[in-house]
Amino acid sequence: MRLEGKVAIVTGGGAGIGRATVDLFAREGARVVIAEYDRDTGQTALDAVTAAGGSAIFVQTDVSDEAQMAAMVGAAMDTWGRIDILHNNVGGSTENDGPIHSVSNDEFWLKMKVDVFGTWLGCRLVIPHMIAQGGGAIVNMTSVNAIIGARNRNAYAAAKGAVSSLTRALAVQYGRDGIRVNAVAPGRTLSQRVMARQGTRAASDIGDDSHLLGLIEPEEVARSVLYLATGESSKVTGHILVVDSGLTVQ
Structure with missing residues (x-):
């Protein structure tokens, strides 16, 4: 029960890494705010x-809408009176991404609106509460695509690079307030969305030999988020924790 007594917000908590994190946080004793766009x-x-037997509330939320994000944060405060952990998880690439010379400007702005602005809003709205209570932990979601080059993900790479830079800036800005700000950078993760794109292909056939230890399960990323959210990482801030099955070391 490493999160007993803590209140945690997880954006995009209905599926993939977000859902795995919600389940893990709840098992570890957290009271969880599930911020999810899809009602079902x-x-x-x-x-x-x-x-x-866990404790949670669900607030339907578009992370790129400031009013909805403020309402979600308000619901957390109204229900439990504090916010100890914020996991800005929402994001991800789409099939509409591609090379900069052909990808649409709309796709670029969508990535900026959801991945970057959504993370910005989460931090902007939660940090004042964390300052008032004496600290907290923020875990953002970036990607290995912000670290190494990748084809056909130019808009996504730009957005996740911005999230990584924002993470480091906020760690410096708010460290003296007892707020740790870190991020996780996964490699290719077998979320429902990734599996749906692959159709009938088996999980073992997805990807290539670049993932030395095999492709990544959402629960494996969630465990890294948990580490950064707990006191076990009490002196870790401004760090990008890479969970990529060896992709970036080759």
Whole structure:
């Protein structure tokens, strides 16, 4: 019960890494705010947590909408009176991404709006509460695509690079307030969205030999988020924790 008594917000908590993090946080004793755009997956995540004896609320949220984000943060404060952990998880690449000379400007701005602005809003709205209570932990979601080059993900790489830079800047800005700000950079993770794109291909056939230890399960990323959210990482801030099955060391 490493998060007993803590209140944690997880954006995009209805599926993929976000859902795995919600489940893990709840098992570790956290009271979880599931901030999810899709009502069905958000409700399903809430039902699973409560059925297992955990404590959670679900707030339907578009992370790129400031009013909705403020309402979600307000719900957390109204329900439990504090916010100890913020996991800005929402984001991801789409099939509409591509080379800069052909990808649409709309796709670029979508990535900036969801991945960067959504993270910005989460931090902007939660940090004042963390300052008032004497500290907290923020874990953003970036990507290995912000570290190494990749084809056909130019808009996504730009957005995740911005998230990494924002993470480091906020770590410096708010360290004296007891707020640690870190990020996780996963390699290719077998979320529902990735599996759906692959159709009938088996998980073992997805990707290539660049992932030395095999492709990554959402739960494996969630465990890294948990580490950065707990006191076990009490002196870790401004760090980008790479969980990529060896992709970036080759």
